[in-house]
Amino acid sequence: KQEKKWSYGKRGMTLEEDINESNQYYLERGIAAIHKKPTPVQIVQVDYPRRSAAVIKEAYFKQASTTDYNGVYKGKYIDFEAKETQNTSSFPFKNFHPHQIQHMKAVLQQKGICFVLLRFSATDEVYLIDAEDLLFFWGRMENGGRKSMTKSEISERGHLIKLGFQPRIDYIKIIDYVYDFI
Amino acid sequence: KQEKKWSYGKRGMTLEEDINESNQYYLERGIAAIHKKPTPVQIVQVDYPRRSAAVIKEAYFKQASTTDYNGVYKGKYIDFEAKETQNTSSFPFKNFHPHQIQHMKAVLQQKGICFVLLRFSATDEVYLIDAEDLLFFWGRMENGGRKSMTKSEISERGHLIKLGFQPRIDYIKIIDYVYDFI
Numbered sequence: 001k002q003e004k005k006w007s008y009g010k011r012g013m014t015l016e017e018d019i020n021e022s023n024q025y026y027l028e029r030g031i032a033a034i035h036k037k038p039t040p041v042q043i044v045q046v047d048y049p050r051r052s053a054a055v056i057k058e059a060y061f062k063q064a065s066t067t068d069y070n071g072v073y074k075g076k077y078i079d080f081e082a083k084e085t086q087n088t089s090s091f092p093f094k095n096f097h098p099h100q101i102q103h104m105k106a107v108l109q110q111k112g113i114c115f116v117l118l119r120f121s122a123t124d125e126v127y128l129i130d131a132e133d134l135l136f137f138w139g140r141m142e143n144g145g146r147k148s149m150t151k152s153e154i155s156e157r158g159h160l161i162k163l164g165f166q167p168r169i170d171y172i173k174i175i176d177y178v179y180d181f182i
Numbered sequence: 183k184q185e186k187k188w189s190y191g192k193r194g195m196t197l198e199e200d201i202n203e204s205n206q207y208y209l210e211r212g213i214a215a216i217h218k219k220p221t222p223v224q225i226v227q228v229d230y231p232r233r234s235a236a237v238i239k240e241a242y243f244k245q246a247s248t249t250d251y252n253g254v255y256k257g258k259y260i261d262f263e264a265k266e267t268q269n270t271s272s273f274p275f276k277n278f279h280p281h282q283i284q285h286m287k288a289v290l291q292q293k294g295i296c297f298v299l300l301r302f303s304a305t306d307e308v309y310l311i312d313a314e315d316l317l318f319f320w321g322r323m324e325n326g327g328r329k330s331m332t333k334s335e336i337s338e339r340g341h342l343i344k345l346g347f348q349p350r351i352d353y354i355k356i357i358d359y360v361y362d363f364i
């Protein structure tokens with residue numbers, strides 16, 4: 001019978017938690033300084049109780065105008081979005097917002113390094129896909145094509161990241177390999 | 183009698199608003215892609231009313247672990263903090279948090295471009311000071327020296343930014359001049 005493989009997802013960590021931990025690892029070792037941006041909220045009402053901290057009493061989640069993560073590695077600007085799907089055969093574009101795509105275009109125009117980290121939860125696979133490739137498939141959708149990237153397109157164009165213990169998702173190693181660092 | 187000079191501050195714009203407007207200007211023209219990070223909040227309670235958006239009912243302001251702004255310009259990582267003071271003769275270090283200083287060190291270590299934009303509100307002057315210079319004066323304080331940078335130190339080491347209409351604070355022009363872009 002088939003040996004059940006060590007399941008990454010079973011540890012109950014989200015992609016975001018794994019990336020945050022990896023970023024912490026990079027930061028502590030002076031490898032890179034990359035951070036998750038705070039969740040944007042629209043603050044409507046704040047109370048200032050005496051002798052204690054201000055309390056936000058009414059606020060709403062805002063649509064992010066950029067991607068989840070950015071920072072610096074060897075002087076270069078690094079920018080990426082992290083997404084998970086339960087799908088096994090494709091990655092649906094409904095996971096992306098048009099303004100995130102817009103932001104990726106702006107980053108590429110400025111010669112920043114821009115990509116997405118896609119996790120297929122069911123199989124515990126994380127792929128790095130360069131924004132140029134994502135935009136290629138996004139463009140296909142805009143021209144009436146399919147509303148997703150297939151798994152095989154992702155494994156062809158993207159880079160499977162070997163998952164580890166520390167850091168959990170060593171995407172910097174892939175960056176070194178995929179992009180030219182002079 | 184002395185002509186009252188056109189007062190920048192009188193327009194009621196904060197430094198942050200002016201920088202956001204300048205960033206918008208850069209973004210729209212494809213000059214740079216630099217954004218303010220959202221204010222970090224610790225969300226404690228969220229209500230999900232039927233048929234309407236989630237409402238955050240209890241949240242607290244968190245200390246930011248990085249600086250206010252970052253982004254990309256000609257492939258380079260740009261990172262800065264914006265600060266205002268009512269003081270006229272010096273810029274007090276109480277405006278900076280140690281973790282912001284820590285973050286600047288991490289950015290410099292990664293060869294990112296890092297600086298502060300300091301505004302003297304009373305005189306409507308905005309200076310760009312490279313993080314290396316800021317750290318020099320911060321180190322002096324840590325060694326028992328004064329808890330501020332004097333105005334003359336700032337005007338010597340820093341770069342006065344000419345204020346304009348569009349963009350209001352053209353700090354990219356100064357970056358081109360101060361840093362080497364190959």
Ligand SMILES: [Mg+2]
Binds near residue numbers: 068081082083
């Ligand atoms: Mg995400």
Ligand SMILES: [Mg+2]
Binds near residue numbers: 250263264265
């Ligand atoms: Mg600030």
